[in-house]
Amino acid sequence: MNLALAFDELLHRPDIADIVKDVQTRIHAAGHGWILDQADAATRDTNSVLTAAAAAAGSNALHLNLVDHPDWVRLGLLDTLARWAAGQASTCMHSPNVMRPQPVLAAAWKPGLVVCAACAHLLQLPKGSARDRTCDACGVVVPSSGAIWSTAASHGGFVYQVGVCEPCRYWPVPADA
Numbered sequence: 335m336n337l338a339l340a341f342d343e344l345l346h347r348p349d350i351a352d353i354v355k356d357v358q359t360r361i362h363a364a365g366h367g368w369i370l371d372q373a374d375a376a377t378r379d380t381n382s383v384l385t386a387a388a389a390a391a392g393s394n395a396l397h398l399n400l401v402d403h404p405d406w407v408r409l410g411l412l413d414t415l416a417r418w419a420a421g422q423a424s425t426c427m428h429s430p431n432v433m434r435p436q437p438v439l440a441a442a443w444k445p446g447l448v449v450c451a452a453c454a455h456l457l458q459l460p461k462g463s464a465r466d467r468t469c470d471a472c473g474v475v476v477p478s479s480g481a482i483w484s485t486a487a488s489h490g491g492f493v494y495q496v497g498v499c500e501p502c503r504y505w506p507v508p509a510d511a
């Protein structure tokens with residue numbers, strides 16, 4: 335089975351909390367509790383990363399829970415996470431590693447690239463370029479008169495950004511937009 339699909343299935347299990355606890359207990363028992371501490375810290379830091387990512391992507395960015403994103407976003411995140419965990423992703427020069435939990439960023443428009451928070455700019459596309467205005471869901475290039483909406487999904491410290499056109503926006507317009 336595809337690792338991303340396996341992850342996704344896991345996230346949707348009603349007993350996910352028990353599974354996570356069991357895994358954590360085993361990691362502690364093996365003497366690797368520091369990884370969990372780092373992962374906790376990375377998760378806490380993620381909010382500030384999301385704020386920074388939102389600022390970089392424009393004011394329309396919004397953060398939703400992982401399960402509130404459609405399949406293509408969740409699976410895109412999980413697929414990138416799985417590739418990174420398997421050592422098959424490109425990274426920034428700081429070589430973020432899944433065994434050294436820290437907030438990291440990826441984007442639908444740069445498949446297979448994982449960068450640390452300090453290197454968020456590596457995910458940016460030239461402002462106003464066709465790629466910058468391409469919907470990650472349907473592939474349409476939105477004319478400059480139209481809106482491109484950004485959002486980010488996260489899993490622990492792993493943040494995955496997407497940009498979509500108006501018809502593909504799957505969350506309500508933020509009150510301040």
Ligand SMILES: [Zn+2]
Pocket residue numbers: 426427428429449450451452453
């Ligand atoms: Zn970096």
Ligand SMILES: [Zn+2]
Pocket residue numbers: 469470471472473474498499500501502
């Ligand atoms: Zn679209």
